[in-house]
Amino acid sequence: MPELPEVETVKRRLSLSLIDKEIIDIDVFYPSYSSLKQINNEKILDIKRKGKYLIFVLSNHFIVSHLRMEGKYHIKEEKDLSKHDLVRFNFKNFYLFYNDVRKFGTFNCFNKDIDIYNEYPLKDVGPEPFDVDGRYLYQKLTIKNEPIKAALLDQHIISGLGNIYVDETLFMSSINPHRKSNTITEFEASKLIESARIVLNKAIKLGGSTIKSFESFNGEIGHFQTELSVHLREGERCKICNAFIIKDRCAGRGTYYCPNCQREDENKKLFVITGGYASGKSSVLKILNNLGYETISLDDIYNNLFQSSTKMKNAIKKKLKISSKEELKKLVFSDKEKNNILMSITHPFVMEELYKEISKMNVQVIFIEVPLLFEGGFEKTFDKIIDVYSSPAIRDNILKNKGISYEDFIQRSNSQINIEEKRKKADFMVYNDGTKKDLLFKVKELLKMMEV
Ligand SMILES: [Zn+2]
Numbered sequence: 001m002p003e004l005p006e007v008e009t010v011k012r013r014l015s016l017s018l019i020d021k022e023i024i025d026i027d028v029f030y031p032s033y034s035s036l037k038q039i040n041n042e043k044i045l046d047i048k049r050k051g052k053y054l055i056f057v058l059s060n061h062f063i064v065s066h067l068r069m070e071g072k073y074h075i076k077e078e079k080d081l082s083k084h085d086l087v088r089f090n091f092k093n094f095y096l097f098y099n100d101v102r103k104f105g106t107f108n109c110f111n112k113d114i115d116i117y118n119e120y121p122l123k124d125v126g127p128e129p130f131d132v133d134g135r136y137l138y139q140k141l142t143i144k145n146e147p148i149k150a151a152l153l154d155q156h157i158i159s160g161l162g163n164i165y166v167d168e169t170l171f172m173s174s175i176n177p178h179r180k181s182n183t184i185t186e187f188e189a190s191k192l193i194e195s196a197r198i199v200l201n202k203a204i205k206l207g208g209s210t211i212k213s214f215e216s217f218n219g220e221i222g223h224f225q226t227e228l229s230v231h232l233r234e235g236e237r238c239k240i241c242n243a244f245i246i247k248d249r250c251a252g253r254g255t256y257y258c259p260n261c262q263r264e265d266e267n268k269k270l271f272v273i274t275g276g277y278a279s280g281k282s283s284v285l286k287i288l289n290n291l292g293y294e295t296i297s298l299d300d301i302y303n304n305l306f307q308s309s310t311k312m313k314n315a316i317k318k319k320l321k322i323s324s325k326e327e328l329k330k331l332v333f334s335d336k337e338k339n340n341i342l343m344s345i346t347h348p349f350v351m352e353e354l355y356k357e358i359s360k361m362n363v364q365v366i367f368i369e370v371p372l373l374f375e376g377g378f379e380k381t382f383d384k385i386i387d388v389y390s391s392p393a394i395r396d397n398i399l400k401n402k403g404i405s406y407e408d409f410i411q412r413s414n415s416q417i418n419i420e421e422k423r424k425k426a427d428f429m430v431y432n433d434g435t436k437k438d439l440l441f442k443v444k445e446l447l448k449m450m451e452v
Contacts, residue, residue, distance in 0.1 A: 001065050004052060004128065004160030005203035006222060010073065011049045013220070016098065017075055023058070023089050030086040030145055033098075034281060035109040036063065051125040051159030055116070062116050064108040065098075071105030071123045074219075077401035084244040122342045126159045129197050134190025139191060144181035150190070151181040160195060163253050164209055167231040176262040177250045200207045203226065230256040241380045244348040245357065251371050259355040260381050266357065271450070275388035276419045277412045278398040280432035280439065284388050285369045287443045294361045297369045301353045302346065312349040333412045347376055365452045386446065387426035388417060391433035398413055 002010070025040040039061055054244045059136055063212065065071075072220045079088065080249040086225040087098035087107075098105070110116050127136070141148070151157055151164045161169065170177050172195035175188060184192070187206060199442070203209060208222030219393075225232075233256060234247035243260040256389045273288075287422045305312050306325060317323045319341055322331065332339050358366060373379060390398070399409055428449065430442050 001069050001162055002052060002208070003031065003162035003165055004049075005165070005204075005206075006013070007049055007052045007054060007067065007160075007223065008204050009208045009222065010067070011054055013016040014073060014096075015047045016052075016197060018043070019046065021091050022413075023091060025089065025090050027088040028086070029081070029088075030103060031102070034085060034106045034278065036107055038109060039063070042112060050117070050122055051128065051155055052162075054349045055122075058112075060112050060252075060271060062110040062112065062114070064106075064110070064122060066106045066121070068100075068102070068104035068106065070102045071098065072102045096386065105255065107209065123398050124156055126154075126156045126277055128160045129193050129200060132193065134186060134193050137190035137193055138184065138186040141181040141184045146181055147177060148175060148179050148181050148184055149177035149255060149377055151254070152196075153251055153253070154186035158196075162201065163255075164228070164231045165196070165199055167256050168199045168229055169208060169259060171230045171262060174243055174261050176264045177255050178264060207376045221355050230258060232256065237377070242377045243381045246350045246352055259351075265358055265430070266300055267364055268361075269384075269452070270358065270382045271307070271365065271367050271384045271452075272365055272378075272382040273369045273374055273386050273388060274371065274422065274426075275390075276422065277409060278395045278404075279388045279390045280394060280398060280430075281369050283436070283439060284386075284430055287366060287440055291443070292367060292449070293367055294363045295367045295369070296354060296357055298350060298354065299369065299371060300358070300409055301350050305346075305349055305353060309349060312346060315345045315349075333408070343372065351378075374422055374425065384450070385421050386428045386430060387424060388430045388432055389423065391431075394432050395432075 002271060020043060022041065023039055023042045025106055026036045028034050028036050039058065040059040042060055044058055045058055050299065052066060054065040054067075056065065074082075075094055077094050078097050079090070081088065082097070083101065084101045085097045085099045086103065086105075089098075106121070110119065130316075137158065141151055143153050149166055149170065152169065154159050154161070155400050156332040167177070167191060173191040175184070175189065175192065194325060203224040205221075206223040206227065207220065209224040209228070210221035230245050233245045233430055236245050236263060237243070238245060238258040241260045244379060245256055246259050247254060247256050249255060273442035282299075285295050285297060311452065313323065316328070320328075320338060321332070322328060328342065332342065346389050354368070368382065370378060370382075372378075373382075374387065396406075399406065404412075430439075430446055432442075433440055
């Protein structure tokens, strides 16, 4: 459906060909548009736009046109109708056709002495992001208990933003689409207005977005769809933090966002426990859990999904042609290329589940064990990184308990990135080189240092 940038593009294209040209008369081939028949021998003085409405300013009338889902304009030198042409504006040397497969588009005709901005449908169209500031939006939002996405789609509050540009505006403002409108601060409202202007201007510059069928004029398509940050990018990486873009439903519309850049609760801090194989990550997580902190293990999520998600299992089967967990385990440590494919399949599922669990936890601090943090490219996805590493004695003990040989360990370690590299990227470190009691002491010291 055309939104503000698409309609602005149509307006600009039509203006180039039509301003100062005289409409001799109009042929109407669809009864709902019969009011257009009253127009004859009138010059088009200007073409304006309000929200998603086009306004043709004629010598004696205004025509207000809304393209809805599929409305399109074409100019031709021949007067022959094409399929779904519903209106023909006859000029001296050419014809303007209005074509609409779905017939949802609308036309309203007014005499020139009428203040059209106070008449239906334009009176219900709110100001555009270009016309207002953050304070205006903030005042409108404080009285709304609906998701911010719904409020931004509401053309009475602010006009011109549809599904695509609301998703992009919210992403640029780092605001979760599900957040209640009345929790948005005045600062955030200003950020929303500013982002909306940037997104819309860029889209106008690129001639709008052509996703299903938008053509601005005479078959021209838009190019903003290649610039989208979140919309239609489900399962792809966020351009800022590398998390996976999520799609769910909000305000009745398919909604795309980055669960990390657009957190529902910004005060929730996500701390990662990572480290090499057999370093004691799980022991640290267990201690934190015993101390009363909320913890999540990505391995647990993965294992659960492996049991419950047919979608994930099928995706693995399709791409790697294996389905048993044992085979997969072997592959993870022996074939780097196939392991990368496996990660690219499973990570979006695992991360989506992770964010679901996070949103259920009603606390400010969550510790998450992420074994392949760096290998998966997630180092920018969390707030702080805690690296656990162990002395050879501890490591050998862990390996023994897991029933894994040293050769196996070397192979597994080789499939992960260098321990030294990890250490450099971490914010905090826990050296696991003593008894369980020592580790408990170190974790408590860590918590003091982190002030949580
Ligand atoms: Zn992100």
